[in-house]
Amino acid sequence: MKNSVHVIVFAGILAVVCSILLYAVTQFTEPFRKMNEETDKDRNFLSALGVPIGKNVRPKELLGIFDKNIKVRKLGKITIYEYIPETSASGKPVAVAVPFSGAGFWAPIKGVLAFEPDLLTIRGIRFYQQEETPGLGGEIASKWFQNEFKGKKIVSNTGEAGFKIVKSGEAAGVNAVDAITGATRTSERVQIMLNRVAKELYKERKNYVR
Amino acid sequence: MSDNAVSLPSAPGNIKPDRKKYRETFFGGIYTTNPVTVQVLGICIFLAVTIRVQNSIVMGLALIVVLTGTNLFVSMLRAYIPRRIRMIVEVAIIATFVIILDQLLRAFYWDMSKQLGPYVALIITNCIVMGRAEAFAIQNPPLISMVDGAANGIGYLWILVAVALVRELIGSGTILGFTILSTSWYTKNILFLLAPGAFITGGLLIWVINAINLSLKKEKAK
Incomplete structure (x- = not known):
């Protein structure tokens, strides 16, 4: 009996101490974390749009x-x-960025797609939140993959809105890029996201380009 | 309250372990009872991070910090932890410690935390942390427990890096992100980026280490 009381009292104290510690630390770090996440997102938007930023620019x-x-x-x-x-x-825009998001292989993927003012030609792409497998799906964050998108269009040669990520080596159209070998699922999911952006944007486009 | 605590039979209390024990503990973690090659612990994370050398280094360093810290806390509380719920208590301590570390990294070392991604939270489930708390820290004084934690962390680090060097080179043709095998003539072997690659490389490494140990033993016997 005495033993059980000790167990319960110990477990209770431990739970309270751990909870207070966790609460205090999350509260204390929240503004810093928010700031980091925000600047990281902004940095990706700016870099996709091609806005010149210094290498060691401070968050503010x-x-x-x-x-x-x-x-x-x-x-x-x-x-x-x-x-x-x-x-x-x-006062005319030089480039236009559209954020996108969707389900990745492990966790949600968030990114931004930047266009030339015609809203058809891709200027840059960045993924600012992704937890894909490093070395495989994680390659979406790498330069070679993102550089593939430069100059591509979100409409096919026949004028249909959409974007494709095809097996490496297949003849790439004006609206297609090479997928990542070994990361078929991630490639498919990114394709779904980009397709959605392409179709939505194509619909709204006539209201934009005068 | 401490009267109620059930002390483990092997708990040495206040007797200070001698220098030899420190040395044995230290080299035990690094080589003789290495967490991967001998205890075969922490394999899930081993499979995941050894794709890249850089990830392995960061993970290894993070684990050194976590192991040293959790071993310290578990050891300090060892006289008060009721034996019946000791594993739950260990997990609670480990989880709290890791989450706090993760939050601090996110707030003050954003780049490092981004690189680690989901791996930091995964440390909670790394069997090495639980294993060292249960096998060592709960029956030994704080200082030597910290040595044990750090040594096992270092033991994990060098194995991770050794395996990652092979996997990254064969799987991606790079080391630390620098191209070594140019794709113009080298076809990347994706198998080495997938889990089987880790099993093959890790298995070969364990074989080599066991072979070395065996020949050393034979030489001693002569």
Whole structure:
């Protein structure tokens, strides 16, 4: 009996101490974590859009660059991020970014797709949140994969909206890139996400390009 | 309250272990009772991170910190932990420690935490941490428990890096991200990026180490 009391008291104290510790640490670190996540996202948007940023730019400066150069607005249901350089006199956007997200192989994938002002030609792509298998699906975060997208279009030669990720070596069309060998599932899921963006954007496009 | 605590029969209490025991504990973790090659613990993470040398180094370093820390706390509380629920208590201590570490990394070392990705949280389920708490820290004083934790962490680190060197080279043609085998003439062997690659490389490594140990023993016997 005495023994059981000890067990219960010990377990109770341990639970309370652990909970208080965890609560205190998460509360204390929250603003720092939020700040990191936010700047990381902004950095990816800026880099996809091709906004010049220094290598060791501080988080606060980065937010400044974002605020000065990027205009956020709605196009239909889609939120778009227009890059209008602060030095530009015409005030016309140089590039437009559209965020996208979807289910990955292990965890949700979030990324951003940047277009030329025609909203058809891809200027850059970044994945700012992904937990795919390193070395396989994780390659979506690598330069060679992202560089494949530059200059590709979200419509096929026959004018149909959509984007394809095909087996390496297959004749790549104007709206297709090579998939990652050994990461078929990740490639398929990224294709689904990009297809959705392509179709939605193509629908809204006539309201944008004048 | 401490009267109620059931002390383990082998708990040495306040007797200070001598230097020899420290040395044995240290080299035990690194080689003679290495967590991977002898205890065969922590294999799930071993399979996952040895795809890249860089990931292996970061994981190994993280594990050294976690093992040293959790062994310290478990050892300090060992006189009060009721024997019947000791494993649950160990898990609670490990989980709390790892989550706090993860939060701090996310707040102050964002780049490192991004690299580690989901692996930090996985450390909680790494059998080595639980294994060392249960096999060593719960029956030994704090200082030597920390030595045991650090040594097992180092033992894990070098095995991870050794296997990752082979897997990354054959699987991706790179080491630490630098291209060694150019793709112009080398076809990457994807098998080495998948779990079987780790089993093959790890198995061969255990074989080599056992062979070396055996020949050493024979030489001693002569």
